[in-house]
Amino acid sequence: MSSTVLVGTQWGDEGKGKICDLIARDFDCVVRYQGGNNAGHTIVVGDRSYGLHQVPSGIMYPECVSVIGNGCVVNPKVLLEEIDMFEADGISTANLKVSGNAHIIMPYHMDLDGAYEQLLGDHNIGTTKRGIGPCYQDKMARIGLRMQDMLDEEVFREKLARALDRVNPQLEKIFGLPTYTVESICETYLPMAERLRPYICESSLLLNNLIDEGKSILFEGAQATLLDIDHGTYPYVTSSNCTAGGAVTGSGVGMKNVDRVLGICKAYITRVGMGPMPTELDYTEGPGRELTEGGHEYGVTTGRRRRCGW
Structure with a gap:
């Protein structure tokens, strides 16, 4: 097949x-x-x-x-x-x-996602602020936690402690955000791990x-x-x-x-978020508005209006 x-x-x-x-x-x-x-x-x-x-x-x-x-x-x-x-x-x-082996999105990933976007100001990427980028960042930095880690509490706590040693200073000293403890995260994630184990x-x-x-x-x-x-x-x-x-x-x-x-592909293009889009239309009137409204062009995840163009 x-x-x-x-x-x-x-x-x-x-x-x-x-x-x-x-x-x-x-x-x-x-x-x-x-x-x-x-x-x-x-x-x-x-x-x-x-x-x-x-x-x-x-x-x-x-x-x-x-x-x-x-x-x-x-x-x-x-x-x-x-x-x-x-x-x-x-x-x-x-x-x-x-x-x-899939990596786990942690609460601090979502915090950092929003903080990075705010730091970039007018040059922000337009992410969904769901923590995806920082999670992949930790994966490449080799401090990420994987789904299988949640299945062994001792392993999860040990790896989480190492990750927090790196993450908490960023949250506190760079962005002035609340930090996390191993206990506070385990309290939420370990019960979910048991449900996901099968x-x-x-x-x-x-x-x-x-x-x-x-x-x-x-x-x-x-x-x-x-x-x-x-x-x-x-x-x-x-x-x-x-x-x-x-x-x-x-x-x-x-x-x-x-x-x-x-x-x-579809007959026109759309994108959510920032970045180049040479054929973008004005969505407030004319063809741009027709595409947006007629095509129900709003993000499933964010609810944001999609940018439309030819």
Whole structure:
């Protein structure tokens, strides 16, 4: 069976979630390979509309394995809210899997995200302030905490203490923000860890075993090409690799197992946040307003009006 990478070819909001939901029924597994709850996919089922931020679109099909890959960053609270939302509507999450290597978004990441944006002033990136950038920053600085760390309280406390030794001085001395203790974070995160324990796994082993069994995989990107950290409109980009290559590193599946890349675009372009957009239209009147209102161009995650252009 073939495996496909689904990517947005513009700045996002091309309808990847809809396409993913449409074709997921033809795949045995859907993998989200990058990003966090800074992106949203809207799926409409009957009279119900679901805004997905962490859970892959394949969740709507109970026979499909839905995987949050190692290239993602996870806010446990948001993930549990989505799980509860689906379970309350009778949609099973039994086949949802979360990579133990995915990094955890901590409360201080969200604090720092907002503080960095404020510090940049007129040159701010326009992030969602969900803590995604600082979380990836800690990942690269090798002080990040991963989902599997939450499953061992001793390990979690030890790694968290080391992270706070670096983070707290930034919060206090640079930004004048409140600091955190190991105890205050454990009080919130450890109970969530117990709820998430059944979902956490070695995802790269799972995926490669599925491939060996002849199963097909759909790799789902969260953002889009022009927001890629390396290939997008830097520095007005996201903090991960959302182009097709990110599917390999963000899942642990080898390149030989990717058969095709499916790029999604729409007749006009939109973007949320700051940065260059040469064909941007004035949204207060004329075609710009028509695109914004007619296309319901408002961010699923932020509710912000999307910038529209040809």
